[in-house]
Amino acid sequence: MENFDFTLIDWSRAQFALTALYHWLFVPLTLGITFILAIMETIYYKTGNPEWKKITKFWMTLFGINFAIGVATGIILEFEFGTNWSNYSWFVGDIFGAPLAIEGIMAFFMESTFIAIMFFGWNKVSKGFHLTATWLTAIGSNLSALWILVANGWMQNPIGMIFNPDTARNEMVDFWAILFSPTAINKFLHTIFSSYILAAIFVIGISAWYLLKKREVILAKKSILIASVFGLIFTIMTVFTGDESAREIATSQPMKFAAMEGMYHGSSNAPLIAAGILKDDPTVENPKKQDFFFELKIPSALSYMAFLDANAFVPGIYDLVHGNEDQEIMSYYEKIERGTVARNALSDYKLAKKSEDKILADSLRANFEDEEWMNSNFKYFGYSYFDDPHDIIPNVPISFYSFHIMVVLGGHFGILFLGMLFFSLKNKLENKRWLLWVALWTMPLAYLASESGWIIAEMGRQPWVIQDLMPTMTAVSNIDSTSVIITFWLFFAVFTALLIAEIKIMLKQIKIGPNEGGH
Numbered sequence: 001m002e003n004f005d006f007t008l009i010d011w012s013r014a015q016f017a018l019t020a021l022y023h024w025l026f027v028p029l030t031l032g033i034t035f036i037l038a039i040m041e042t043i044y045y046k047t048g049n050p051e052w053k054k055i056t057k058f059w060m061t062l063f064g065i066n067f068a069i070g071v072a073t074g075i076i077l078e079f080e081f082g083t084n085w086s087n088y089s090w091f092v093g094d095i096f097g098a099p100l101a102i103e104g105i106m107a108f109f110m111e112s113t114f115i116a117i118m119f120f121g122w123n124k125v126s127k128g129f130h131l132t133a134t135w136l137t138a139i140g141s142n143l144s145a146l147w148i149l150v151a152n153g154w155m156q157n158p159i160g161m162i163f164n165p166d167t168a169r170n171e172m173v174d175f176w177a178i179l180f181s182p183t184a185i186n187k188f189l190h191t192i193f194s195s196y197i198l199a200a201i202f203v204i205g206i207s208a209w210y211l212l213k214k215r216e217v218i219l220a221k222k223s224i225l226i227a228s229v230f231g232l233i234f235t236i237m238t239v240f241t242g243d244e245s246a247r248e249i250a251t252s253q254p255m256k257f258a259a260m261e262g263m264y265h266g267s268s269n270a271p272l273i274a275a276g277i278l279k280d281d282p283t284v285e286n287p288k289k290q291d292f293f294f295e296l297k298i299p300s301a302l303s304y305m306a307f308l309d310a311n312a313f314v315p316g317i318y319d320l321v322h323g324n325e326d327q328e329i330m331s332y333y334e335k336i337e338r339g340t341v342a343r344n345a346l347s348d349y350k351l352a353k354k355s356e357d358k359i360l361a362d363s364l365r366a367n368f369e370d371e372e373w374m375n376s377n378f379k380y381f382g383y384s385y386f387d388d389p390h391d392i393i394p395n396v397p398i399s400f401y402s403f404h405i406m407v408v409l410g411g412h413f414g415i416l417f418l419g420m421l422f423f424s425l426k427n428k429l430e431n432k433r434w435l436l437w438v439a440l441w442t443m444p445l446a447y448l449a450s451e452s453g454w455i456i457a458e459m460g461r462q463p464w465v466i467q468d469l470m471p472t473m474t475a476v477s478n479i480d481s482t483s484v485i486i487t488f489w490l491f492f493a494v495f496t497a498l499l500i501a502e503i504k505i506m507l508k509q510i511k512i513g514p515n516e517g518g519h
Helices: 006-047 050-083 084-092 097-120 125-157 177-180 182-212 217-252 253-260 301-307 315-324 331-353 358-367 372-378 380-387 396-426 433-459 481-512
Strands: 161-164 170-171 270-276 293-299 464-466
Touching: 006 050, 006 125, 006 217, 006 358, 006 481, 050 097, 050 217, 050 481, 084 170, 084 464, 097 125, 125 177, 125 182, 125 481, 161 433, 182 396, 182 433, 217 253, 217 301, 217 396, 253 315, 253 396, 270 301, 270 396, 293 358, 301 315, 315 331, 331 358, 331 380, 372 380, 396 433
Parallel strands: none
Antiparallel strands: 161 170, 270 293
């Protein structure tokens, strides 16, 4: 591996991870609760029952607290692309910037315009116009997520672009291919649907607290009924989109897929590890019959999940590093060689241009216009930065446990929604104090599952910032690592203070309830 300042790389990654993890504490609630608000206000609009207006305004207040703090962390996150990741920003050309620009111009402005009407227009505009503003706020917040996740989806599976050797940048040639790529669509749907689950659990958990305290019983019961139906619907949708996402990952990011399942050695009829504890140090070079201290397997389920064929071969980490001729799997060693061919061609082209050797320059440039050569060599450009293929393996324990925590908790949420809906319809919730306590303590688990999803999405594709094209270590800005370390701790202090402030303000507003504080 070439000489890189890994202190700078590690702290830049840590700073971005810190900002992203804190930002994602606020985003899912915004994405989901806006639609719950819109549903509640629609019921108020249809029935004219002032109780529904009171309920809507209460949850709207909690949404406002969350939204304001979430915006602050999001702005910092986007600035970090320019400050800490300028090489990445250059290499992606106009591809990554275009969705983010659309997000800022269209979705964010739409959201911020109508959110003002939603909060301050109750007695200033008609009921119909206010309801429209609430729905448009919900749509706007989710459109923001769409463009951000399209950009992230492209990083996971780069398509719809050409590489310009004169500028060393990737340039967009097919906007629609990027927007509607299976990776982007699955990522968007799975992310927003799982966010709706978190919002439903948030509403149910707080409502459960009111029932335990025998306060705001009508608000709590009505809110639980809406949220449990909402959460159950999107739990089912999340399962379907998660299944589609898994198949997409198995095809476009097989190493991530293998890490998610802790699969070191591929096999046909591959079993799905429903639960397990990895051994301390399983290695690729020393095959073991058993890589787990404990595992609960579902026979052939992984093969079916990945390829809709129970007999299909699922490659493991060993197969991807060393190749598998029988399964026509190219080794990482060969990908390094091919990536090196592409990188040397780019270097030689720049030297030919600098020396004004037009014949050689034109000959070399022709490679980058040859689709077959690009698919054979440039497709693996990023591998050229590695000497040892084992450096291209992600952190398997983090990937494995994050994935399984997310899946297990998802099952718990579905069961909770069923229980809450059943006893809500039977009007027996107040007597099921054990269930109310479970609902209350499920709130932090929803955030854990949500963060775990992002950890597997981002850690599972390491060391790539753009899959197969750009390693994370080449994407950082050429800055002093000291400045990154200082800002890391400053951000940590600020974000922690913001989180504590939000929790305190939220708890205060919940204790006040809907009858005071301007309601």
